[in-house]
Amino acid sequence: MSDVPPGAGVVERLRAAGCVFAEEEAAMLLAAAQGPAELDLMVERRASGLPLEHVVGWAEFAGLRIAVDPGVFVPRRRTGFLVERAVALAAPGALCVDLCCGSGAAGAVLLDRVAGAEVHASDVEPAAVACARRNVEPRGGRVYEGDLFAPLPPELRGRVEVLVANVPYVPTGDIGLLPPEARDHEPLVTLDGGPDGLDVLRRVAAGAPGWLAPDGHLLVETSERQAGAAVEAVSAHGLEVRVATCEERHATVLVASRAG
16 A cells, blocks of 8 residues: 555546546555655546556456556456356366457456366457466466467367457447547457447357367357347357346346357
8 A cells, every 4th residue: 555645636636537436546546656746647647538447557357456558458347247157157177268358357367266277368469468468377378469269279179168259349430439548548459340340259250169169158248239130140150149148237248159
């Protein structure tokens, strides 16, 4: 805990900048800063619109502290539902893959919660890969740089028991409607899912059957309004799909497995 005095006007500065949870954010900044000068800089960066997680360098996700570097997608609270479903399906020692891994949050949780799990993660963004390696590899996983399945070791084909893909699913035309924290500070490739938001999901669904074990599962996050079209897109590749939702977190997850 920092020795920075709490009476530094931090809450007022954050509130003036439009931060809805100014008190909670002030507490995090006060705890992270090593002195008044650093605190002032951190408050200034947050007030300018930089995501809080980028300012302090970490995000709380599913009970873990996940390192989040500038320019890396911030793991969302709703994605905890996706990871919970993945953990529930993973037997001890399960071979798991985390595609579009971003900071590696999902892979880190799988390693933390599934005894003996073998986790491989990939992302196309170099900054995300560097960040994910800090979160995943100390826990025993591996992280690769490349597009979706391309960088994964070929010996994983047909053996993956849990395949998690937190794909970008915002329709291109809706990017401008996102909060400035996302559209200005997170890579477009982590947000833009193409004209209908399902471009990357379709590519994952097309490749998944070749990588899944006979009893393996694919889990993908999407939005409630896209769920019907997303189910059709995944089903088109011979997978049986069910939809799981969490109203509290506004989370929608497709859970797919091989048909028959």
